[in-house]
Amino acid sequence: MKLKNLTVKYGKQVSLDNLSVEFTNNGKIIGVLGENGAGKTTLINVILGRLNRFKGTRTVDESIAYMPDRFFLYENMRVKQAIKLFKQSFSDFDEARALKILAHFELDPNMKIHDGSKGNHEAIHLALILSRNTDFYVLDEPLSSIDPINRAAFIEAIKSYRRKDSTVLIVTHLLRDLGSMFDEIILMRNGRLILQDTKKNILNKYSSLEEAYFEEVGR
Structure with missing residues (x-):
């Protein structure tokens, strides 16, 4: 997955400013971080092919599964109906794995979605x-x-x-909660990529990921 010299504008507002970034499918968990308005959502929309009005090049040959930051299921469905819907919609869907993950969260496939909490919905x-x-x-x-x-x-x-050996991109502001799981960090500011490095290298320079974030984003 390679994005080169991406520029995206909404009117006069620049959302991505000549940004270049490459993601290799190598089993890592990568955190994509930045303040509100940094361009994270625009970057994701370009990756997903939802945004085609941009300057630069987008090369995405890999398959992608996307989880948005909002609920996307009908709340009057049962969980097992949602599983059936995904099985019908995606040829790569593994029903046995879905049931295993639900068991991990102690959720009943017969449960109606509207009976669950926000946390249940997220799970x-x-x-x-x-x-x-x-x-x-x-x-x-x-x-x-x-x-x-x-x-x-x-x-x-x-x-x-x-899936084994797959890569995860996590767009988040919860650095303190998720930082321990990241293998690599990407920091964005004002539509630009200001840092992309392994967590190990970052922690060789800074005492914590939080310090790196505030130092790099605040410059």
Whole structure:
């Protein structure tokens, strides 16, 4: 997956400013971080092929499963109906894996979605997305509705249940909660890429990922 010299404008507002970035499918979990307005959502929309009005080049040959930051299921459905829908919609969907992830979260496939909490909804969505056999998983704020007590279960699911050797891109502002799982960090500011490096290299320079974020983004 390679994006080169991307520029995206909305009127006079520049959302991506000559940004170049490359993602290799090598089994890593990559955090994409930046302030509101940094261009993260625009970057994801270009990756997904949802935004075609841009300057530059987009080369995406890999398969992608995307989990948005909003609920996308009908709440009057049962969980098992959502599984059936995904099985019919995606040839790469693994029903057995979906059931295993639901068991990880102690969720009943017969449950009606509207009977669950926001955290349950997030878990159901994650189970469906991770059950696709794709090269990349793009997760937009996957823990936004999860209380701190249950975040460990979500992190473990992301680590354990995706397709083997696949890569995960996590767009988030929850650096403190998710930083431990990242192999690589990307920092964006004002539509530009200001840092892309391994967590190991970053921690050789800074005492923590939080320090790196505030130092690099604040410059």
